[in-house]
Structures are given as structure tokens and as C-alpha cells.
Amino acid sequence: MLGSAVVWLGYLVVLSAAGVAVVAGASWCLLDRPTFDRFAGRLLRAWWRRWVVYQRQWFDLAYRAGLVVTDHRGRAWAPKVLRVSSSWCWDHVRIRMVKTQEPGDFEAVLERLANAYRARRATVRTLKPGVISLDFQIREPFDEMPVPLPPLPESPESVDLGRLVIGRTEYGRDFALDLLRGLHVLLAGATGSGKGSWLWGLIRQLAPMVRAGSVRLWVIDPKGGMEFGAGREMFHRFADSDETGLDLMREYVETLDTRKEDLGRQGVRTATASLATPMDVLIVDELAAMTQYCTRDIAREFEPLLGKALTQYRAVLGRVVGAVQEPHKDTVPMRGLFPTKIALRLDEASYVDMTLGEGVRDRGALADQIPEIMPGVGYVKHDGRREPLRVRAAFTSDDDIAALVAYCTGSTITPLRREQPPAPRRSAIAEATEADIESIDFFDGDDEDHDAA
Numbered sequence: 001m002l003g004s005a006v007v008w009l010g011y012l013v014v015l016s017a018a019g020v021a022v023v024a025g026a027s028w029c030l031l032d033r034p035t036f037d038r039f040a041g042r043l044l045r046a047w048w049r050r051w052v053v054y055q056r057q058w059f060d061l062a063y064r065a066g067l068v069v070t071d072h073r074g075r076a077w078a079p080k081v082l083r084v085s086s087s088w089c090w091d092h093v094r095i096r097m098v099k100t101q102e103p104g105d106f107e108a109v110l111e112r113l114a115n116a117y118r119a120r121r122a123t124v125r126t127l128k129p130g131v132i133s134l135d136f137q138i139r140e141p142f143d144e145m146p147v148p149l150p151p152l153p154e155s156p157e158s159v160d161l162g163r164l165v166i167g168r169t170e171y172g173r174d175f176a177l178d179l180l181r182g183l184h185v186l187l188a189g190a191t192g193s194g195k196g197s198w199l200w201g202l203i204r205q206l207a208p209m210v211r212a213g214s215v216r217l218w219v220i221d222p223k224g225g226m227e228f229g230a231g232r233e234m235f236h237r238f239a240d241s242d243e244t245g246l247d248l249m250r251e252y253v254e255t256l257d258t259r260k261e262d263l264g265r266q267g268v269r270t271a272t273a274s275l276a277t278p279m280d281v282l283i284v285d286e287l288a289a290m291t292q293y294c295t296r297d298i299a300r301e302f303e304p305l306l307g308k309a310l311t312q313y314r315a316v317l318g319r320v321v322g323a324v325q326e327p328h329k330d331t332v333p334m335r336g337l338f339p340t341k342i343a344l345r346l347d348e349a350s351y352v353d354m355t356l357g358e359g360v361r362d363r364g365a366l367a368d369q370i371p372e373i374m375p376g377v378g379y380v381k382h383d384g385r386r387e388p389l390r391v392r393a394a395f396t397s398d399d400d401i402a403a404l405v406a407y408c409t410g411s412t413i414t415p416l417r418r419e420q421p422p423a424p425r426r427s428a429i430a431e432a433t434e435a436d437i438e439s440i441d442f443f444d445g446d447d448e449d450h451d452a453a
């Protein structure tokens, strides 16, 4: 009698604990999906998808796709699913190939596997000899998510330099750049990937301070002013060639050196952006034009100046925002000095880790897989945070740029268009998210040492 009462009580306790955990998890997920996904959601999703999707159908699909190998005794050898990990948009299925197979065998049937698993696209990566990762894109949040131009701060005082909203994250939240703690920003993207809209988005958020003189923009657009020529009136300095770019860089460094000395003498350790000590933002649209595709003399003088700008002016409000198409070491020798790194669509898989850091592509930043029809989409990596974030910047049109210039130069009395973001639609994100509370990540280390069979 007593025994069954204890069992019954234990039962109740376990059930209530499970209920509390589910309610707490669901509330966490509803209140803060990005953090929930980062710490719990992707683990749950990976676990779920491993057992319910990938593992369950694997042998059958591998057989149909011709990936099962038969030996001379008639025994069938199938590649083995070792582990599944998951980010918001991609699943990564780690596979041990059968001996004698090669990644090309999987490449040949990728489309079939993607279709079978209802993925939007698939790609294969070699992780180490005998082991590959099949990556399946399971959703594209930006297909249906509108990314409106964010509203502008009303006044210079309401500009938060630590939170300059320029677009949306894959979770549908505002995405902001941080020029206070995030310091310098490196933007890598192939031609047409949307670097321009990121840069203009940032400039636009600074507009009230630019107008008031507490932020000054130093812009080098060495491609003849194609991208930023329209804004020359609102920039403190503007250069449209490599020679004038070098002059601008010299003046930038001189100005900040002088400020550093002045503030040092006054005992000011960290300046606040104001008319007397403006934040000086240096924007270089194509770094390669100043470091590689220019005369040796220009590059030789420019690089140390840029290195100085990246290392010495944090406290005196010098910030650098650089864009580049090919993030080689020759092009951006000082990549590591940019704490905020963004990879838009890139031409080569190897460029992803060059931009975001070692191993970040393996953690889901497949920037080389961003389709051409999605300009403005990229992956962001903040120092000190493991997971890359998929983000899209809002598009700043030519009309928006003209209005911005007029606003900053005071040649208009009409306030800048302040678009309110449309009411959130129950679009892919909202719907998919509810359906996806299942998700899980899984690590099955033991399996890795087993032979495929």
C-alpha cells in the first residue's frame, strides 16, 4: 500500500517536473527565440531531425541513390550517419563514407538527396579523410520576411552608436551594428552581394549625428565614386581614387593623432561623440583597391596607416568600416583587427573562414551558398560569440540616398522619410517557428570511430 503510494507520488513528481520544463521552455522560446535557439533549440532540433528525419530514412535513400556498395560476397555497405547539428537555416549531417567512396559520389546525387529530405538546397564538404558533411538548407527566412528601412532616430541624442539598426536577423528581430564596443567592421562580399546597402544603411542610421557634426564620415570609394559619389556633400572628406584615398588616409591619421595627444594632455581617457570630439568613421568601399590593385608605393604607405587606424583610435572615436570582394591576406592583411565581421555572398567557400574566422563555415555560415537573388543577406560573427547569425540589411534606394543627403546637408526642411516597419506578418518566420519548437542538436561522438557498414 505504502509502496504503491510512493510510486504514484514519484510518478506525479516526474510528470509535474516535465510539465514545468515544457512550459518554461515554451515561454522562453516565445519570449526570446534567438537565445532559446542558441542554447536549447538547435540541440533539440538536431536531435529530433537526426532520429526522425535523417537516420530513419537514410539506408533507404542511400540505397535508392546508389550510395550503397556491395562487395564480392554480396554484402551491402552503407555510408553511416555519425552526427547531426543544426542552425536556424541549415542542417549538417556528418557522414562516414564507405571505403572506396569519394565526396564526388555524393555530389552526383545531391539534388536527389535534397529533394528526398525536402531541403531547399544541399552541399557536400569534406571534413577529414573518409568523413563528409552533407549540408541541407531547411528554410530561407528572408523569402517572405520584409526588411523595411528602419525608422531613423529623431535627434542626435537619440542615436545609439552601440545599436544602429540596419536590417533584420533570421529570427525576424532587428539587427544592429555596434560602433561603440564592436568598433571596426569588415564586410566581405562578391560583386552585387549588397555591400552598398549595408554601408548606406549604417550611414543612414548615423544621419542625425552627421547633420549635427558629432559624427564625421571619411569615405574612400576608389572605384571612381560609383557607390558613394552621390553622398559626397554629406561626407567630411571624400576620395574617389587610390591617390586621393591615400591623401585622405594621411589626413585621417593626422587628425586622430592630434586628438589623441590633445585628449591625453587633458587626461581624458575615453571621448564621447560631440561637436568638439566627433566620431570619425572611415569607410573604405574596396580595400583591395588600396592594398593590392594599386601601385606598390600607395599600398606600402596605406597599409601601416590603416593598421594604425585599427589599433590606436578606439578611445578617441576613430572607427573603420571596410568592404572587400576577396578577403585574402594580400587584400586585407589586418583582418584580425576588425572585431565585427560580416560575410555576404562569397565566390569561394574558403573566403568564409578568411572573413569570419577559422571553423565558422563549419558552424553554419555558408556564405558561399547564398543565392545571387538574395543580395543584402550575410552572416555576422561577433568576437566572443560562437554562432554566426544570418542577417539581411534593408535596401537603401537612390531616392532614399538623395533624401538622406538633403537631410544631412540641411538643404531640405522636410524630415527624412521615416518608414514604420509594417506590422509583423504571420509569415514563414512566425509560422515556421511554432512548428519548429521541436528542434534538437545531437553529438554522438562514439559513432565516429566505427567503421561504416
Ligand SMILES: Nc1ncnc2c1ncn2[C@@H]1O[C@H](COP(=O)(O)OP(=O)(O)OP(=O)(O)O)[C@@H](O)[C@H]1O
Pocket: 189, 190, 191, 192, 193, 194, 195, 196, 197, 198, 227, 325, 375, 376, 377, 392, 393, 394, 395, 396
Ligand atoms: N539589402 C538589399 N535588399 C534587396 N536588394 C538589394 C539589397 N542590397 C542590394 N540589393 C540589390 O542588389 C544590387 C547590388 O547591390 P550593391 O550595389 O549594394 O552590391 P555591391 O556588393 O556593393 O556590389 P559591387 O561590389 O559591385 O559594388 C542593388 O542594385 C540592388 O538592386
Ligand SMILES: [Mg+2]
Pocket: 195, 196, 227, 285
Ligand atoms: Mg558596391
